[in-house]
Amino acid sequence: MCARREEAESGLSGEESRRKRWVKAFEACDEDHKGYLNREDYKVAVVMLFGYKPSKVEVDSVMASVKQNQSGVSLEEFLNLMSTKKAAHFYQSEVRQLFTAFDRQCRGYLSLEDFRKAFSVVAPKLPERTVVEAFREVDQDSDGHISFKDFESAMNYGQDNLSALPLI
Numbered sequence: 767m768c769a770r771r772e773e774a775e776s777g778l779s780g781e782e783s784r785r786k787r788w789v790k791a792f793e794a795c796d797e798d799h800k801g802y803l804n805r806e807d808y809k810v811a812v813v814m815l816f817g818y819k820p821s822k823v824e825v826d827s828v829m830a831s832v833k834q835n836q837s838g839v840s841l842e843e844f845l846n847l848m849s850t851k852k853a854a855h856f857y858q859s860e861v862r863q864l865f866t867a868f869d870r871q872c873r874g875y876l877s878l879e880d881f882r883k884a885f886s887v888v889a890p891k892l893p894e895r896t897v898v899e900a901f902r903e904v905d906q907d908s909d910g911h912i913s914f915k916d917f918e919s920a921m922n923y924g925q926d927n928l929s930a931l932p933l934i
């Protein structure tokens with residue numbers, strides 16, 4: 767259900783309203799109207815928009831990436847950063863939802879049987895052999911179960927290599 771809502775949001779009008787929201791957040795966090803966000807401002811903006819406090823590493827890398835103004839993040843840079851973050855965030859929650867959809871017994875891992883059932887819904891004509899091969903490939907530590915970590919790294923790999931798994 768959430769996926770559908772997210773998709774609706776990424777439509778053109780969603781794009782615009784999101785941009786407005788980001789501009790608003792920028793303005794709200796830019797204390798004294800400096801025209802840029804310093805470290806503290808940036809942290810507040812991420813909390814406001816994404817609901818979590820960014821790590822020191824994240825803030826360091828953002829601050830190291832600014833070019834237009836050495837003192838902090840300009841509006842344009844902020845908007846670019848937010849759209850990259852949004853895409854990554856969206857992708858991550860998609861992967862989580864997919865995993866949850868596979869994990870019907872809510873065990874926190876997928877057995878070959880779970881995998882088989884999921885495939886029989888999304889790709890009923892897929893040969894058994896291919897399903898087993900895909901399972902082995904995703905089960906990176908070969909313990910016979912697909913943990914979320916196995917699944918996530920397979921999906922990240924699959925993002926560059928979409929044909930690797932017939933899921934997306």
Ligand SMILES: [Ca+2]
Binds near residue numbers: 906907910911913
């Ligand atoms: Ca495993």
